[in-house]
Amino acid sequence: MKIIVRTFAGFEEILAKEIFQITNLNPEIGKRAVYLEGNLETIYTLNLWCRLALDVLVELHHYKASNEDELYNGAYEFVWNNEFSIHETFSITSVVNSPFFNHSKYASLKIKDAIVDQFNKKIGKRPSVDRENPDHKFLVRISHDQVNLLWNTSGDSLFKRGYRTMTGIAPLNEVLAAGILNFSGWDLKRPLIDPMCGSGTFLCEALMLARNIPPTIKRKSFGFMNHKDYDHGLWEKLKAKSLQEINNNQPTIMGFDNFNEMIIASRTNINNVLPNNNCKITFKDFFDLEPPLENPMLILNPPYNVRIAQEKNHLFYEEIGSRLKHTWSGSDAWILSGDLESLKHIGLRPIRRIKLFNGPIETKLVHIPLYKGSKKDKYR
Structure with a gap:
């Protein structure tokens, strides 16, 4: 599995060092993220031990798209009921940097349509979208004509450790x-x-x-x-x-x-x-x-x-x-x-x-x- 671990700008190198200490794997450093290959144990370990990570993503599908039909069709090709069931909720967010797609919300809408249409055709029912507290969070990342469909294994951001029950006016992340x-x-x-x-x-x-x-040992739930x-x-x-x-x-x-x-x-x-x-x-x-x-x-x-x-x-x-x-x-x-x-x-x-x-x-x-x-x- 291709794993993407996101963090704050400026934290990429120290996050890569932390991940090496935790997993003995050498991540590739990117922009506000690092990349590595791993398995389920890697995913669980990163979510449990990474102090410097915001979330842990897994790449589900990668394809090219330069128009809305290609964006929809590429998402429709992926077998979504292998990831979640009709009884579970999901959300889609998008990060877009492309001359072909101007609005991240529109990209999210097209991917959402592809998912629910596929469920409807295969099962006869459509899963529900829940933007506030979904069972599954998916991210669409579009760079030029390259589309990545990602699953957020963390769910809520990893800064939510589980220990903070009282806050000030502007608590530090x-x-x-x-x-x-x-x-x-x-x-x-x-x-x-x-x-x-x-x-x-x-x-x-x-x-x-x-x-x-472990920084998230107090947390009760992860994606x-x-x-x-x-x-x-x-x-x-x-x-x-x-x-x-x-x-x-x-x-x-x-x-x-x-x-x-x-x-x-x-x-x-x-x-x-x-x-x-x-x-x-x-x-x-x-x-x-x-x-x-x-x-x-x-x-x-x-x-x-x-x-x-x-x-x-x-x-x-x-x-x-x-x-x-x-x-x-x-x-x-x-x-x-x-x-x-x-x-x-x-x-x-x-x-x-x-x-x-x-x-x-x-x-x-x-x-x-x-x-x-x-x-x-x-x-x-």
């Missing part, structure tokens, strides 16, 4: 948080602090990483569970094996926030990941916080309110930079921000800048070492 931890090079031993922790996404992802907890070839015994075997691989590391992970609601949310979510963990989550404003220990790694995602005047956002970042410089020397700060203009006002020079996206929002991840004394002293 779990896959994005896992990727940032990967970029940071955190060695799982150095103390990790999120001084603006919100609902605790960084803390939860860090704990799972350090303890080798592959509704397929005719679903191997329940294999899935349960892989889950049982993964639980045995959880270790007893005791990483120092600390979170702080100045809203009680967020402290409650963070504690709830991290206890959902692992009850009786040793993570410390405390009510404290960042600007009153003193380093609780030496040489920590800081990960910050400062809150951003587009309704606040830009000057106030600039001032907020100036204050963050000043606090980091004068209070947190000897630390390393990794800052994720969607306010690219205000980030320039932090007053500290990053040694690394990484362009990322949090949903549709362009963000920047910057690494700022907070040296003790001068840089010259640092390298003596």
